[in-house]
Amino acid sequence: MDIETSGFHELSDWCGRLGLEKDGSAGELRQRLYSHYGVKPDSPGTSETKTDSREITIEKAENMKYFTIERVDENYAKISGDVYLKLFDEAKNETHVIRADTILFNFKENYLTATGNIQYQLEGETKTENFRGEKLTFNIDNSEGLFDKGITEQEKTVNDQDIVFYFKGDLINKTKENYVLLEDGRITSCDSDDPHYTIKATKIWLLTSNEWAIANGVVYIGRLPIFYFPAFLYGGDDIFFNPVFGYRSDFGNYLQTTTYLIGQKEEDEDTAFSFMQTAREDDYFKYEGLYLTEDENPSDKSRALQDYGRNSTNFLKVIFDYYTYLGIYSAIDLKLGTPKGKETEAFPDFINSFLSVFTNTELYLSIARTRYIENTANLISGLFPDENGIYSSIWQDSYFLKTIVPFRYGIDYSTTFDVEWLNFNIDINMYSEPSYTEDFSNRGENLDILSFLDPESTTGNSGSKTSSLDWSAVLDITPNMTAIEPWVNKFTINAETGLGFSSDTDNTFFYPDNFEQIITSLALGGQLLPFSSSAENDDKDGTAGGDIELRPPWDETAPPDSKKEEDSADVDSALTEPAPDIVIDLADYWSDNKTFGNNLTYSLSPKYTNRSQLSTSELTSPSDIDFNEIDYSYRTASLDGKLNYSANVYGNLFDIDNNISVVWDYKEHFNMDSLNEDTIQNYIDEDNQSSDAKITNNLTVSSTPMVYLDFLEDTKISYYFTTMIYNWDYSSDIAAYEGLFFQPTEDFISSHKISLKMPLELHGYNQTFEVSTTLPPVTMTTAGSLVLNYGISTSSFNTDFSEIDDGFAFSPLTFSEKLDFGNGNSFTNDISYNYSELYFEKNISKFNLSFFNGNLTTGADFTFDFTKNVSEYLNANIKYKFFSTTFSAKNTWNYDFNSETGWVQSAEQSFLPESLNFSIVQETDNIKLWKNRIDLKFDVNSSLNFKLIQFTDTNFSLKFGFEIEIYRFLDITFSSTSVNKSIYRYFPSYCSEIGINYINGFNDLIKSFNFFNIDDREESNFNLQSINIGLKHDLHDWDLNITYSGQPYVNDEGDYPEYNWENKLDISLKWKAIPDVKSELEIDKEGVSF
Template sequence: MKQTPLPVVSMMVLACSLLLGLAGGLWALDGTEGGDTATGALPSLQQGGASEESRGTPPLTKEQQILEMDIATSSLLELASWCRRLGLSEGGTREELQNRLRQYYGIPLSKGSDASGKEQISSSEKPKTPEKTSSPRTIVIESAEQSEFFTLDVVNEEYARLRGKVQITIKEGDTSYTLSAEELLYNKTRNQLSARGNVIYTKKKGEVIETFRGTALSLNLDSLSGAFLGGFSERAMEGKSNAYKFTGQVISRDAEGSTVLQDVDITTASVEEPYWSIHASKLWLLPGNDWAIAHAVLKVGELPLFYIPFLYLPGDEVVFHPVLGYRNREGSFVQTTTYLLGRPKASSSTENSITRLLGSSENEERRLEGVFLRATGERRKSGDEVSLAILFDMYANLGAYGGLELSIPKNGAWGKQDVSMGIGFSRTIYPLGSSLYSPYNPIDGSIDWNSAYFLNWMVPFRYRFKATGSLSLGTFSLSWTIPVYSDPYVDDDFLDRSEQMDWLSMIKEGASAGSSSSSSSNILGSYNLRIGGSGTIPTDVLSPLISSFTVNSLSSTLIFKTKSSTLYASSSSPWQSFFYPSQWTLASFSGNVRGTLFSNSVKKSPSSELISEDGKKANLLDSALSPWTEERSPQTIPGAEGPQKQADTSDSFTIPALSQTFEGSGGAQYLWNVEYSLDPTASWDLHYHYSKWKEVYEVNWSDISYLYSILGINGTIASNFSRSDNLFTMSFKIGGNANWQHYQYIDTSASDIDANSLLLSAYKASGYYLTAESTFTLRPLVQDEMWKNSQFQYTLKGKWLSTVFNNDVQDPRWDLLWGSWSKDYISSHSLSATLSALTSLGEQSLGLSMELPPRESLLSGNTRLQWGASSLSANTSISKPFEDPLFNPLTVSGTVVFAPRFQYKQDLTYTPEEKSLTSWISTLSWYDLSASLSYAYSKSYLFSGGKWTLASDEEALRPKAFQLSYGTSLNNLVFWKNRIQASLNISSSLSLDLQRYTYSSFTFSLGTTVKIHEFLDFSFTSKSQNRVIYRYIQSWPIWEQSVQVPGEQNMLVDLLNSFRFDSDTLRKSSGFKLQALSVKAVHYMGDWTATLTTDLEPYLDTSQLPYRYAFNTKVSFLVQWIPISEFKTQTYYDKDGFVFK
């Protein structure tokens, strides 16, 4: 065939990538912004509401006018007394009490006030702060022994004084404040609160709890600013049980949320005598979770460790997120991630304890101020937001990388969109030895800057691009994955990066801790560029002829693979491997069409549907008459003209004019339907001649090996005839499959392409066939509730028509073969009968089936009897029962349940040919104990010369194995007033080989955990095994032959010998061998924890001959400070030596 050059597809790939990635991203981004704008531009609802209210408010009666005048002129104390007399709540402001009384007397509320008495501010009067929405504040007096209300006429201020175990709660949004004191004075006019005597002020927001304690408190309820005298504050870490105590002579808090502590001590709140403390002259806790400290001294106990003159730690993030570090290969580096939109996701692995204690929560909203992202203190509304980040990294050895990361959440028809792209200017890094690298060639000192091929041009940089997304268009959905890489190593070189800098670890361990190399490699092997979709086409107009039309898949896929370079095989350059196009599936399609050609089944008429006189559906509830006729009054219909008729309230009940249709039973119905299903498939594949490409610059998109297409269709048409009561069912199905493969182009000039072989495989795969299947099922006892599952069934299935290729490539021809009455064409021909009875004990069944000619005759039978939870089943078959009968094995299985956790199970197999039982398995289970004895039809063994050999070729039913197992768990064992918790897990198994006795074994596992409250956690697990369990019972008279095994025959003595650490000989001769041992102890020492872990496991030592097993003992000891978990020290030991961290 003549080769016709195809157009270069690389430009098409790039165009699709940019169009789908950027257009989809911009469209979805535009939709997101539009949604925000629409939300922020909601029209005011107050203006229209006011006019409606003024028109609909009825005039006040004479009594209501007098009451309104009394309510408006009463003082707070008088209003409270008035409410108390009426049994109403007397708490709240003067306006709240007034509105409470108005509601009681049915007086409409004044304009601009709600039921609680708070002023409603119209949308035009509200301050324009779209990023912060005020939440209603509620003040509740929980308890007080005395209350007093008075007014100072001189300054015209109203006061309320509460005495004796006062406790009030203030709730605002998701934040709650609780204040308790001996005495509390509330200035209602200034909204100022003062408290004294054992003052406790608690703030709870989410999982963070702050507690202030002191002798006196002054608090402004509008701004929640105030001051404590001689108090301290407690703050718990979010998600942690630790609480920290801040003690100061004066603790003040302003309206902006800044807290200042003078002469402050910081320590843990859990113990009276702290193990550590920080004393400072002043501590600032600033808004946004910034904090600063002056003249601080860190003490452990009473011992001062170091002095801090001043320290300021911002709790906010820097917008470009710099990360510093060092790696052996890349050298020193700085990685920056600048978020123009969105913010990085929280990473618990890079967040230290200091930032968790005094830093901001990742669930708070942030706003950009300069180069900082300031925490607003408000909870994040949603984690799904548009994210746009610019990446810029520099490496001392490798070079530089710049990129862009865009993520757009699902918005309307657009699914989640992700675009990641970047270019890197890198140079070859040469290894100089163990952990030593240099960008300079060790031979001539030159620098090799890397380049790459983009389309057909060489560019002086390396690149990467990946776009993923989806789009929903009604019933269709489109998705794409478009990656493009310059070489297989670009991700491994430039995507081993971090966005969070762990400063504490860097100070402790050096710059190498800033960003360690990833343990997993990001070297790419192959990737696919795919654009695809799926969906359904509406077929309501054509239903039921076409009930559904589904496009399962419609896609185009370009496959890239990697190949090693011959020229750069030994080089460290990225050109040592390169990507090449292997196969391009230009288009691939698969679908399904189904429908009904004929059906006599009619949907049931809705008998409950009511028809009124005018032909419209009527609601029965609308015409129902109320039984409470005396309470009804004539209703005036708005907008009606002329006099209205009054509702008839007489006792007469008139049935409305209804037209109902009912469907009688009419006996059984016969149902007949003809249905079809078609599954078309098609694909066009283009294969490149990549075997001739040895280097990356030799890749040529015009080098095509062959282009071929596959067209296929699979279909069925089925006719089903049955009776509605399931008395019988008849079905006839015709199925077919057609497949056609064709090569549009083959490069015959290539020496490694065998055109005839390709054509031969395509011709053999082409062709079609037809099958037919008929099934008839009769249930003669369907009307009987006990025997309704009994049935007769006849099945015939076979190939009706097929084609076969004549194996001539030059003159291809397909011969037509018609089916015949032979087992080569008839795949199933059977008749079966099932007798089933539904009894109170369960379902009892007996079944017979027969394979009929031209299939090989086979008569099968099965039965199942059931009584409660117990059951018995059996099945067997006879081959060629009417010619040369061959009786196949009979299997019987029975289960007897004596109690919910006590049962016996027996499995038997009888082989008529052997005239003997060939399998016997008995199992007895009682709670956690299980015993099993099995027999098998096998040959016998003889122990001779220290090994087992076959004694004879004669097979018989012989004992095979005995197994005994036990396993139990005891959890939540509590002792000593719940101070000690324990658990125990035991698992053991004994397996006796009754043919080869020395293969018997015993395993035992033990696990226990003991927890002493706030003192010690201890866990122990072990697993041991004994492979010479036979030698303890070798003298028992149950064995057919005597096999002497040397060694200790007393099991208890041998068990004690396994613990004889004073005698290596006895300990090694013991049959009890330890497989694994683990001991872990955690000791709690206030603010510190000490963890000791010991693991023992055997390993095969191959360092010297002869090989031998030895124990690898791993010991780890860790001491860690709870307040700041990064302060720790660890010692580790194993067979390779000590490691200190």
């Protein structure tokens, strides 16, 4: 019990048990108890105590007893009975939670000792640690703890699996710095009482972040020791140059180093022993010797620089690699963007000024000193004998431009200069040879120990060759046009130059291939004539844009006409009568829309290009490169200009839109002295075909004259006229360019049409009538359509007719009716009628029905041709859940079987049943069995397709698969595909028709499953196309995977092709905790590999 929180009766009983006076107030009773135990109200012994910045709260306990050992002058409190205690350390912002059967406080030494079912939890800002043990001694002042027979747990994700690792020790010592030392420690992820694997050591240190160490470590599989290492340290603090060592079969052992001056490497979460690591991505670091250690108090400049480099797009790193066979490689790799916010504190002002305009800068400079390597099946060596038999290295040279240099190199540079109105980008890359990137791009920055212990895991080269290079410089100028808007609101100048490189056929060097001397373009646009006025902004005399006064005739403010004063009374009385509901209030319409508005805009886009193709046919080495040797050059020029005028009166009462377009293209080849006559002529022909000019005009005039009628207000009349004003191109007839101005012919007038569209809304349903006709000189074509909607019904009528030489050609009148009943139920019928000849042409009917919430559906579509008086096509289907059947018939040729020639086509077509298909497609949800320990799922996709005309094409296919997951024991997957292309053999009538023997289908199926008789399986018409079986056995800490796949293949190695069966078996054993520890066995037609 607690003195401070106990009631009067509890305090009186307490004093009575101690032989103290039981009379008095509650305060007097509490004071007697405090005096008896020698404590004060705010000292330890209450339910809530404070020690410096630490606060202890006893959340739960059944009994509490205070006593003193006078010989050592120490006061104790013993708390028992499912004790739940919390200690909050304000300085470290940590909470310690202890659960135990009994806790003993030593107030003098500020220790507590817990025994029985101990659970200790340390809750920090970013992580929570859990310990269990038989006994705990805990220092309240500094949070040190000592566990007897202790265990701690950490959950880690390895290969997308959540695995709990257990760290056990006969003694676990947790220091005040939160270091953990395990005496006689053991590490495992196996939760069995007798673990399947264990790492045992006399001492295991779990230090800061990722740092841990082991002394006298032994790896046990079961009780069998398989590997011993006297000591091992995994540094939690990275070595600042990030060493990675390994082995490559082509280059030998290697050491790769990467030193970040700005930025930091990206952590690899899949390396070995990743379960011992914790996240550090938000930490700040500092150099201490060879290590990058956590910096708890970084300076503002250091913090700003690391924040700038924390973005993976910003870095500066120095690279140095050594390969025992190949040689050395070093590089500087830089990528910088514009600093933002406090990141600017990382650099001096002049660098910030530089980076503010050079917004993205990338620089890669590398150099390599390498030797030639002899790499054969039996030998890898970098030594070659000379004429005297003395072995030495032959070092690789390369060309820099035309000069031989004793090294290989790689350069990649790009930068963007960006100010308010100017953007300049340059991109240059250069490599000594195409294989340079193949040799050195495959690098690592995270050390994986097991990849070095297993040479096979690092064998090979995943880099790729660079086959071409491109240099470019691009300038964009976009000045601010605000001062002269809207006359000029777009003005952009673009200029580019570039040089392209290709590699020789042996991939030994790069050579310049094409040169873009200049590509320049201009984009100009603006608005020349913006003008609009409205009723509210008219002149005082009522005019708008001139002397013309536009007023509605019923405007009461309009002055009377002096010539018609005698009729004014009649006019007034007519205009004051109430208008029907369907008439819009035109006074509001006129006030809401502009009286007149117009717009004149323009755009102009000229472009010029000059390119040269360098001569490369005689190149054998970079020394042969000559920029003055040109095969040919060509220039292109183009102009794209538009002038658009649009105007409207009272909104869309009257609209006009006219667009004049000018397009000019020109191409010319020159410097062709080195080419033969045929090639020159081909280029001349290409120039002629690519050069032309056109001026076109596109006019659209439209009006919505029914704005005063609500239900017809969207009625629109439109006129379209598109013509070519001028055309200039090459004419092969006269072998010269020819320019032609507008002529009233179809060659110049591509569109001339008028149309009427009348949308009408009645009772909430839209009705639409449309009619259009082309006008001379375009061949006349008139088309009309009517769409009526009401309720579930949609009806439409469509037809057109065109002018031909001897009259008119009429298209059929098409009537379509659709009834939509909802929920997937509908009926549609389309019928066409030739009204010029007065007969029906074709009818297409479709229906779809759905029952039982869509579980049962059926539908059909049928086409009848009245002109031939035959049924043309029928398709009917029924689907119930996973089962469906489809029947089709069509007007086609019949076939008869001839024993000598096969199927023979009939002379005439007829309406015949074509196919009948049955299919089952089903994929089940997870089926839970055996108290949810087993998950079962299967899928079936089977179809039987009867071909009713040529029945020998009938086929059957079956795809079947299932998955069984037995919890923490076994996963089984199975899938197979089987086909049978001889189903007709099971029908006696079919067999007799083509003169072959009948086969019992059931017996044939049994033979296909007779795995004890290969002749039966080969004889059966049920053929297995593929089979896949997978077994994954959960061995607690290991996964045993067995997969088998088989499929037929054509063997061409013999005298004639034959089908053989290909088997492939894979067996792998993988350690869950460290997936890199694995063993694999593969057996296929090529043999056995391990």
